Amino acid sequence: MHDTRLLPSVLLAGCGKMGTAMLEGWLSQGLRPSVILDRHDQTLPHPHRHIRQTEELPADFIPDVIVMAVKPQTSDSLLHQLTRHFAGVPVLSLMAGRTLESLSQHSFAHTGHPPAIIRAMPNTPCALGVGMTGLYAGPHVTEQQKHDCEKLAGAVGKTIWVEQESQMDIVTAVSGSGPAYVFLLAELLEKAGIDQGLPPHTARELARQTIYGAGCLLSHSTLDAAELRTRVTSPGGTTAAALNVFMAPDAWPDTVTKAIQAAVSRSEKLAS
Ligand SMILES: NC(=O)c1ccc[n+]([C@@H]2O[C@H](COP(=O)([O-])OP(=O)(O)OC[C@H]3O[C@@H](n4cnc5c(N)ncnc54)[C@H](OP(=O)(O)O)[C@@H]3O)[C@@H](O)[C@H]2O)c1
Incomplete structure (x- = not known):
């Protein structure tokens, strides 16, 4: 049984500027055992684990959410590998400008599962816990998956859902930038x-x-x-x-x- 006081476990792909900002907020609030994938050194408290490549994914680990925090232009093969490894696990994409359609086409067709994708546009004040994150859920996302992603984004500031994906461009322009x-x-x-x-x-x-x-x-x-x-x-x-x-x-x-x-x-x- 999961401890509901803790934030959902994540496979965080990319721990650069935005990934680190989110992770610091999550760790300060209590995160279920998670795995951070980044090719650079990371210092993580037990029981969280750091890996440098997908080949090192622990066999005993299934995250509640895959969080994609790598640059959009370098994400396709990584997302492809992760969605194959964790078929059915929802993806929270922080990647600016990656639409549901392009993410689904490139990375879900092979999984046999409908693409459960939530897009998020955070901003840098997330690093201090006072960020603003706009969220958009694709059609195959369950209420529990929405709730998990809202908890993760809400750990580093305020959150707001938009109804149409095109509104994420406006969120990007107003609060992201x-x-x-x-x-x-x-x-x-x-x-x-x-x-x-x-x-x-x-x-x-x-x-x-x-x-x-x-x-x-x-x-x-x-x-x-x-x-x-x-x-x-x-x-x-x-x-x-x-x-x-x-x-x-x-x-x-x-x-x-x-x-x-x-x-x-x-x-x-x-x-x-
Ligand atoms: N920064 C912002 O203000 C902001 C705001 C909203 C949304 N975002 C979104 O957040 C995402 C991340 O942005 P960022 O500024 O945090 O980027 P970043 O600082 O470059 O962080 C990405 C990290 O992931 C690593 N990485 C990338 N591909 C990898 C792979 N295949 N295997 C292992 N490690 C890998 C990178 O290593 P290398 O550097 O060696 O490639 C880097 O450490 C972007 O999609 C961006 O659109 C950023």
């Missing part, structure tokens, strides 16, 4: 502070802590972001002066819309 946009804002705020005459370390501290603090406020508040903004904007004050520039029609409203459209198009193209 989103941390980079916030880092850009931090860079630009810091630079503007320096340009206006602050010492660099002062500008850096002000920019970073402001973004962190505003993020915390957003996360703790039930108010819309627009309402939070209005509440800190006195008519005719300094914030209003800056927002008038940011919110001009051809400024942020237009730029953010175009940027997200560009990311969605790129994600669609990578998937095709």
